[in-house]
Amino acid sequence: MSEPKSWTERLFGGFRKTSERLSENLAPAFTAEEPETTPEPEAEPTPAPAPERSSAAAPTPAPSIIAKVATMTRTAKLDQATLDEVEDALILSDLGPSAASRITAKLAEKRFGLTMTERELKEAVAEEIAEILRPVAKPLEIVAFPRPQVILVIGVNGSGKTTTIAKLAHLFQEQDYGVLLAAGDTFRAAAIGQLKVWAERIGVPIVTGPEGGDPASIVFDAVKQATATGIDALVVDTAGRLQNKRELMDELAKIRRVLGRLNPEAPHDVVLVLDATNGQNALSQIDVFKEVAGVTGLIMTKLDGTARGGVLVAAAEQYGLPIHAIGVGEKIDDLRPFDPDLVARVIAGVA
Template identity: 55%
Template structure:
C-alpha cells in the first residue's frame, strides 16, 4: 500500500468529520427544492411535444375539397371497406408501448444510476451555508482567519448557485491545495558535508521516530548518515534512537546520561566530518515552548554548532504533533525565534480529526512542510503532497 493510500485510509477514517460535516451542510437543504426542477422540465417537454404532434392536424383543413370526391366513390366501390384496416395502424400505435417496454428493461438496469444522480442533494450557496462551513473549518483547527479566507474564496462568484456535497468537497480541496502547494517542499540536500539537520520539538511530538524514518529514507537514497542522540536526559530516548538506528543501518552517537547536549553536538559534527558523512541528524530533548530555561539550552546548542560551522545547522526541523491542534501555532512562533526553524514535519495525522491545523500553519507562516507521518512503521513518513493531503482531508 502506497503512503498516500495509507493517508487516505487513516486520515479519512480519523478526519471523516470534515467530510461528514460537508455532507450535513448540504443535506440540511429541504429536499422539495431539489425535486422541483425535474417536474418543471417534464411539463415543458410535454407542452412542447403536444404542439409538435398537433401541427400536422391543420393540414387536414384543406381536405374539404377532396372530401366530396370520396363521398361518391363509396357507393360504386366496395374498396372503401379496406379503410377499416386503417384503424389497424391505430392498433399499431399500441405496438409502440411494447417497444417502450424494452427500454423499461434497460431502465431497470440503469435505473440505479439515474436516481443516484437525481437523489444527490443540492443546496444554494448562501450566507447560512457559508456560516456553517466556517464553523466546521474552525472546529477542524483551521483557525478563524484561514477559515474565513477559504469560505470567502469558495463563495466568490458562486453565491446562489446550487452545489452538491461532492462539488463542495472539490471546492474546499482546491482551496486547501492552493494554500499548501507553495509550502510542499522536500528536505533540501546541499553539497556541504556534513549537512547538519537539527530536529526540535516539544515532548512527545515524535522527534526520535521521525529521525529514524528520515535516516532510513536517506540511507536508501544512497546517503551516508550519522545520528547524534542529543536527548541526554532521558535514557529511554537514547535507547529508542539506537533501535531506530539499527533498523535504518545508521550509526548513533551517544553520551553519558546527563551530559551537555551542546558538547555532544559538537563532537558529532567532528566525527561526521571525519567519516565523510553526507548528513548529521541531531536529536534534541523535548521541551515546552513556555519553559525559558529549556529553550535557552536549545539556543546554546545552536551557538555551539555554529562555532564549528557558521552555516550550520543547515536545516532545523520542527516536529509537530497534529493532535495538539492550535497549540502548534504557538510552538512554531517560539521555536522559530530561538532555533531559526527552516521546515516542519507533522506527525500523528492518523490520530486526530482536526488535521486542518496544517492548513493554518501553511497560511500563517509559509514554512516548508517537508514530510508528514501517519503511523509508527518505518515507511509511515513521506514527503508532503498538497493535493493528496487536501483530498484526504475533505474525504475525497
C-alpha cells in the first residue's frame, strides 16, 4: 500500500496541470540553443594502421538525451516579441489580462534585452506572481471580542462550499478553538444532511432546522447557543441560489439584520468559496457575491485537479480580496493556509 501524500505533494500534483499548461503556452517564445561543436581536424596520413582497440569506447549520446539537454538550454532574448509571447501565455493560462500585463511590464522593467533560459524566465515569472499574491495572503484568524466570531460562508452550489465549512471547522479545531456550525442552506436537504454528517465526523456541534425553514431563525439560535456555551467561532452555511439574485440578497440581508441585533460587529467575515475548475467564470461570481453579500475574503477549492489554477492570480490582481486558504483535495485536512510564494513557484513550474 502506497504512503499517503502530504498536502504539499497534492498541491504540486494538482498544480502540475496548471504549470504544464503555462509551459506549453510559453514554448513558442523559446528556441533550442544548439551546442557549439569544434570542427574535427583533418586526419594526417600515418605509415601504418594503429592496433585495434577494445570496442568499449564511450558511446555517442542517444538522440533523446541530446533533445533533453537542448530543452534544458532553450533560450529567449527578452525583446518585445518575446514579452508579447509571454503575456499571451499568461492570459491563456487563466492569469487574466491585468495580471499578465503587470507581470510582463515588470519583466521588461527589470530584464529587457537579456537572454534568458526557460528556467530563468519561469523563476522571474514566479517572483512577479508572488508579488501579486503576497498582499492578499491573510489567514482567517479568530480575533472577535466578545465571542463568537461569526463567519458567513457563501458560494454557488457545487463549489465545495459545504465541505469547505467542515474543513474550516477542522482547521480551527487544530488551533484549539471551539467551533459551532449552523446549517443555513435550508433550501437543500442534501446540504443540511451533508453538514450534519461532517459535524459528527469531526466532533463539532451543529444547529439545524427543517428543510425550507427560515435561515435567519437558525442563525439566531446558533448565535444564542454559541454565546451560552463559550464558542469561539460560529461558521454559517448559506444558500447559493444565484439564479434568483434578489431572493438571495433579501435572505442574506435578513441574516445580517438578525446578527446585528445580537452583535453589531457580526458577521465578522463573509467568505466566498470558489471552484478553481471554473476558470475565469469564477471571477464573475466574485462580482455577483460582492454585490449580494459584501464579500470580505476568498477560499479557492479544487486546485488539486485543474489546469486553471492561474485564476487564483487573476482574482488577487483584479479584486485584492484576502485569500484565506486553498483546497487541495477531498480529505478533512486538505484545506490549507495560503502560501503565496509556494503557490507562485508551483504555478510557474519551478517548485
